[in-house]
Amino acid sequence: MTLSDNQPVAIEPGEEVANSRVEPTITASNVSKWFGDVVSVNDVSLEVRPGLTGLLGPNGAGKTTLLRMICGLTRPSGGEIKVFGEPVRNNPELYRRIGVMPEHQSTYDFMTGRAFVELNARLQQVPDVKTAVARSIEQVDMQNAQDRSIGEYSRGMKQRMRLAAVMVHDPEILLLDEPLSGSDPRQRIEFQELMVRLASEGRTIVISSHILEEVEAVADRILLLVYGKLAASGDYHVIRQKLSDRPYIVRVGASDVRTLAAGLITEPSVESISMDGEGHIQILSRSVRELQLAIPKAAQALGIRLTRVDPLDDSLESVFTYLADR
Amino acid sequence: MLTIYKLSLTQMLRPKRLLILLFIASVPIALSVVAAIFPPDTEDLVSFRDDFLMGPMVISAVLPIVTVVLGTASLGHEIEDQTMTYLFLKPVPRWGIILPKFLATITVAGVVVIGSGVLTTVIVPEGSVTTSVAAAVGLAVGVLAYTSIFTWAGLMTSHALAVGLVYVFVWEAAIVGFLQGVRWLSIRHYTEATIHGFDEIQFAGDTATLTLSQALAAAGIVVALFVALTIRRLTRMDVA
Numbered sequence: 001m002t003l004s005d006n007q008p009v010a011i012e013p014g015e016e017v018a019n020s021r022v023e024p025t026i027t028a029s030n031v032s033k034w035f036g037d038v039v040s041v042n043d044v045s046l047e048v049r050p051g052l053t054g055l056l057g058p059n060g061a062g063k064t065t066l067l068r069m070i071c072g073l074t075r076p077s078g079g080e081i082k083v084f085g086e087p088v089r090n091n092p093e094l095y096r097r098i099g100v101m102p103e104h105q106s107t108y109d110f111m112t113g114r115a116f117v118e119l120n121a122r123l124q125q126v127p128d129v130k131t132a133v134a135r136s137i138e139q140v141d142m143q144n145a146q147d148r149s150i151g152e153y154s155r156g157m158k159q160r161m162r163l164a165a166v167m168v169h170d171p172e173i174l175l176l177d178e179p180l181s182g183s184d185p186r187q188r189i190e191f192q193e194l195m196v197r198l199a200s201e202g203r204t205i206v207i208s209s210h211i212l213e214e215v216e217a218v219a220d221r222i223l224l225l226v227y228g229k230l231a232a233s234g235d236y237h238v239i240r241q242k243l244s245d246r247p248y249i250v251r252v253g254a255s256d257v258r259t260l261a262a263g264l265i266t267e268p269s270v271e272s273i274s275m276d277g278e279g280h281i282q283i284l285s286r287s288v289r290e291l292q293l294a295i296p297k298a299a300q301a302l303g304i305r306l307t308r309v310d311p312l313d314d315s316l317e318s319v320f321t322y323l324a325d326r
Numbered sequence: 327m328l329t330i331y332k333l334s335l336t337q338m339l340r341p342k343r344l345l346i347l348l349f350i351a352s353v354p355i356a357l358s359v360v361a362a363i364f365p366p367d368t369e370d371l372v373s374f375r376d377d378f379l380m381g382p383m384v385i386s387a388v389l390p391i392v393t394v395v396l397g398t399a400s401l402g403h404e405i406e407d408q409t410m411t412y413l414f415l416k417p418v419p420r421w422g423i424i425l426p427k428f429l430a431t432i433t434v435a436g437v438v439v440i441g442s443g444v445l446t447t448v449i450v451p452e453g454s455v456t457t458s459v460a461a462a463v464g465l466a467v468g469v470l471a472y473t474s475i476f477t478w479a480g481l482m483t484s485h486a487l488a489v490g491l492v493y494v495f496v497w498e499a500a501i502v503g504f505l506q507g508v509r510w511l512s513i514r515h516y517t518e519a520t521i522h523g524f525d526e527i528q529f530a531g532d533t534a535t536l537t538l539s540q541a542l543a544a545a546g547i548v549v550a551l552f553v554a555l556t557i558r559r560l561t562r563m564d565v566a
Contacts, residue, residue, distance in 0.1 A: 071415060119329065123416040
């Protein structure tokens with residue numbers, strides 16, 4: 001796997017054979033966006049087909065800008081974006097088929113949740129507003145709070161009601177920018193189940209996130225953006241596997257870290273060990289599973305009490321840094 | 327469009343802002359009540375109405391303040407707080423967003439400003455139906471022209487309110503007051519000339535540079551120009 005300019009990580013031939021037979025609903029060709037001297041999205045080309053696609057990248061990677069360009073809120077500085085084969089910019093009729101949930105949390109806080117969803121239904125010219133609103137609110141399990149003012153909602157509740165508003169016209173494409181922000185674990189699971197169900201009905205769903213775990217449970221495909229470039233695209237599990245040789249750093253605290261370090265340095269899973277300024281050791285390893293077994297084994301053999309074992313860089317950002325540096 | 331019109335009306339009729347605007351609009355009405363209770367000579371009364379209440383207060387203060395506050399907020403606030411995305415991401419052309427918002431602003435500003443002006447002319451003795459009708463038509467012209475300018479300004483800058491107040495109190499009140507030749511570029515004078523056109527007694531000495539038809543034509547050009555500029559801007563702009 002390599003990462004070079006405009007060369008996203010390739011998926012193996014045949015990995016997406018079944019999906020590639022379906023026409024892409026969203027295509028981006030050499031799309032760039034810059035704000036003054038700052039390049040936010042750099043020559044990105046991609047295709048999104050029906051199913052659930054995760055748009056991943058650390059904060060500032062250009063995910064939101066790319067989504068804004070896909071839904072026509074922002075004009076690309078270069079390149080072309082098409083949705084259902086049509087340019088989306090200044091093409092409002094396309095919004096009958098698209099639902100977009102922007103990253104920002106702003107709503108009409110003076111309205112009740114139901115009034116907000118109803119407003120969206122009316123603007124979408126939904127034929128049976130009452131039924132559509134009730135169905136959409138039920139999908140996000142907000143019936144009990146629908147008559148409360150949005151200004152009184154928690155962040156998670158507001159997100160769910162915004163999602164209800166986005167889905168009220170039953171769109172074929174859903175573009176959701178950080179939709180799980182502010183949600184609790186139960187709501188996440190419900191959201192993931194809902195998305196899987198909607199995707200199984202043939203919809204195209206793009207979910208952006210900077211948290212790998214939010215997307216890995218549901219996404220069929222992922223698009224990895226790093227520094228505005230498409231670093232990888234394809235099946236999530238294939239990419240994850242290809243990252244398996246990425247070095248991990250684990251921080252270990254113990255009653256005698258120096259003796260533990262001496263005991264661990266001979267382990268094949270350990271590449272190097274260093275001391276940090278807080279009396280812990282940091283172990284670099286490419287074989288985390290073996291290391292997970294080696295640390296307690298060595299501690300037990302040496303009579304050392306472990307006080308902490310923390311993975312230091314299991315974040316998406318470190319994955320991207322690794323990809324970008326290769 | 328009716329949905330956006332209703333939404334915009336609801337947004338504008340937020341109690342705090344509306345109360346402040348109603349307070350401003352009520353000042354000339356309160357003074358006209360005082361004039362009705364303690365009436366001066368007839369000649370002084372007409373002068374008090376035109377040269378103190380209608381001119382400096384209703385036309386030069388209430389009209390621009392109400393329209394600048396509502397006009398700059400009608401699109402500007404929604405772009406600033408990002409709720410505009412909910413309208414942009416709907417199957418509605420950009421002009422279909424602007425038009426109902428513009429009409430809602432005119433509705434609220436019109437009721438407040440025209441209500442203030444007409445009540446003032448009705449309450450002050452020596453008024454007539456013609457006086458009140460002239461005030462209503464003239465102020466309607468002013469509301470339309472100012473609102474179109476300030477709605478556009480709300481899209482162009484996040485400091486639209488300050489820019490609008492500078493326009494009103496520096497350009498119109500100070501510069502145009504001294505340089506009669508640039509009255510062509512003053513909404514205040516379109517308003518006064520329209521009122522004078524319908525009621526020759528009002529602003530008799532003040533409108534020599536503009537006839538009624540000139541004032542209406544100029545106001546019409548301003549409205550058409552700034553509505554077109556607003557649509558153009560909203561069509562081209564990126565939204566966060």
